[in-house]
Amino acid sequence: MANSIWTIEEFTCPGCSMNYTATREEHVEPHSGHFKCSICSGEVHAWSGKHHFFGWQAVKTRPPVFGRRWAGAGW
Numbered sequence: 001m002a003n004s005i006w007t008i009e010e011f012t013c014p015g016c017s018m019n020y021t022a023t024r025e026e027h028v029e030p031h032s033g034h035f036k037c038s039i040c041s042g043e044v045h046a047w048s049g050k051h052h053f054f055g056w057q058a059v060k061t062r063p064p065v066f067g068r069r070w071a072g073a074g075w
Contacts (some may be wrong), residue, residue: 011035012060013043019059025052 012022018039032048035056047053 010055011045011061013037013040013042013044015040018044019061020044021055021057022053023055025054026050027052 002045005026007024009024010020011022012018013020015037016039020035021034021046027050030048030050031052032046033052034046034065035053036042036045037044045053056058
Protein backbone atom coordinates (compact mmCIF):
# COMPACT_ATOMS: atom_id res chain seq x y z
CA MET A 1 0.00 0.00 0.00
CA ALA A 2 1.33 3.42 -0.93
CA ASN A 3 1.18 6.45 1.31
CA SER A 4 0.15 9.86 0.04
CA ILE A 5 3.63 11.38 -0.34
CA TRP A 6 4.65 11.86 -3.97
CA THR A 7 7.60 13.86 -5.24
CA ILE A 8 8.59 14.77 -8.78
CA GLU A 9 12.24 14.13 -9.57
CA GLU A 10 14.36 15.00 -12.58
CA PHE A 11 16.73 12.66 -14.41
CA THR A 12 19.15 13.02 -17.33
CA CYS A 13 19.96 10.21 -19.73
CA PRO A 14 23.70 9.46 -19.53
CA GLY A 15 23.71 8.46 -23.21
CA CYS A 16 22.11 11.42 -24.99
CA SER A 17 21.43 13.97 -22.21
CA MET A 18 17.64 13.92 -22.69
CA ASN A 19 15.92 15.20 -19.55
CA TYR A 20 12.99 13.43 -17.91
CA THR A 21 10.75 13.85 -14.88
CA ALA A 22 9.08 11.05 -12.93
CA THR A 23 6.88 10.85 -9.87
CA ARG A 24 8.36 8.99 -6.92
CA GLU A 25 5.90 7.23 -4.62
CA GLU A 26 6.84 5.70 -1.27
CA HIS A 27 5.60 2.16 -0.51
CA VAL A 28 5.59 -0.19 2.45
CA GLU A 29 6.60 -3.13 0.21
CA PRO A 30 9.86 -3.15 -1.78
CA HIS A 31 9.66 -2.39 -5.51
CA SER A 32 12.24 -2.45 -8.26
CA GLY A 33 12.31 -1.30 -11.84
CA HIS A 34 14.10 0.76 -14.45
CA PHE A 35 13.37 3.33 -17.14
CA LYS A 36 15.01 3.50 -20.56
CA CYS A 37 15.43 6.58 -22.72
CA SER A 38 12.95 6.91 -25.58
CA ILE A 39 15.68 8.45 -27.77
CA CYS A 40 18.77 6.23 -27.34
CA SER A 41 17.38 3.32 -25.24
CA GLY A 42 20.01 3.93 -22.54
CA GLU A 43 19.06 3.29 -18.93
CA VAL A 44 18.05 6.59 -17.35
CA HIS A 45 17.31 5.28 -13.86
CA ALA A 46 17.02 1.98 -11.97
CA TRP A 47 15.53 1.63 -8.50
CA SER A 48 15.06 -0.95 -5.77
CA GLY A 49 13.55 -0.30 -2.38
CA LYS A 50 10.41 0.97 -0.77
CA HIS A 51 9.63 3.41 -3.55
CA HIS A 52 8.45 3.32 -7.15
CA PHE A 53 8.76 5.75 -10.08
CA PHE A 54 5.95 6.33 -12.56
CA GLY A 55 4.65 8.96 -14.97
CA TRP A 56 7.91 9.35 -16.88
CA GLN A 57 7.83 12.36 -19.21
CA ALA A 58 10.40 14.05 -21.40
CA VAL A 59 11.12 17.60 -20.26
CA LYS A 60 10.05 20.02 -22.95
CA THR A 61 12.65 22.73 -23.37
CA ARG A 62 13.12 25.44 -25.93
CA PRO A 63 15.84 24.78 -28.49
CA PRO A 64 18.89 27.06 -28.25
CA VAL A 65 18.74 30.22 -30.32
CA PHE A 66 21.86 31.36 -32.14
CA GLY A 67 22.38 34.83 -33.56
CA ARG A 68 20.00 37.73 -33.38
CA ARG A 69 16.67 38.55 -34.87
CA TRP A 70 16.78 41.93 -36.54
CA ALA A 71 13.05 42.28 -37.28
CA GLY A 72 11.82 45.60 -36.04
CA ALA A 73 15.32 46.96 -35.45
CA GLY A 74 14.82 49.64 -38.13
CA TRP A 75 17.42 48.32 -40.56
